[in-house]
């Protein structure tokens with residue numbers, strides 16, 4: 001076995017790691033817009049030479065707005081996936097059911113957390129930032145795929161929140177402490193979700209032929225391509241918001257959009273794709289699946 005995760009122990013560590021919304025952000029708490037919100041390793045806003053330092057910070061904030069809304073969207077499709085997965089086991093192993101329902105309840109809490117941050121963002125930011133959506137349509141498109149493919153996408157997302165947290169502590173001493181706390185607290189619970197989702201993916205892959213797994217990996221790429229198209233559209237929306245917020249047109253518009261799209265690819269896809277724990281799950285599922293995903297990873301770096 002490539003890991004020693006089990007439902008009972010993971011539920012116990014989940015219950016120990018749990019926090020309340022107010023531990024991360026109280027309803028009336030304000031973000032510090034004089035600081036960056038996103039680590040540079042994710043936002044890559046300081047790398048945009050067409051902008052002055054003030055404008056780079058505005059872009060960093062817009063990238064944080066994207067983070068809050070994209071995680072909101074993602075959590076919204078994780079929740080029904082988990083409930084669907086728990087349903088057939090309701091009469092079976094109680095540790096599994098309790099662990100998965102607790103996982104689902106934490107994701108519902110994360111939806112509230114991202115909304116609370118989003119509200120604080122809207123209160124402090126001068127203009128409205130447009131977002132792709134609606135989230136129900138995005139969720140429905142993802143969830144119509146093979147559960148194994150969806151489970152892999154979710155596993156990838158859970159592991160990537162570790163990279164986000166590490167980015168927030170390594171990267172920059174000047175980040176807004178509330179955003180750093182968001183990434184830390186999110187990862188604290190995601191670390192347990194990633195273990196549970198590893199067990200879910202193992203279960204969904206069990207007994208499948210190589211051809212069936214290969215088909216699920218095709219669907220994994222379909223979901224990835226769909227999300228990536230959304231990120232590309234969002235990069236355009238983000239530049240519109242930036243121009244509105246700074247009151248001028250940005251030169252090399254297409255280049256900046258492409259650079260910001262690439263930053264989002266790394267943040268929301270690539271940083272999970274290359275995570276060693278995600279890679280070990282793929283290898284245990286099928287070395288061929290691991291190879292296909294490793295070959296695609298450089299596009300999302």
Ligand SMILES: [Fe+2]
Nearest residue numbers: 075107110190
């Ligand atoms: Fe979450």
Ligand SMILES: [Fe+2]
Nearest residue numbers: 107158190193
């Ligand atoms: Fe999660």
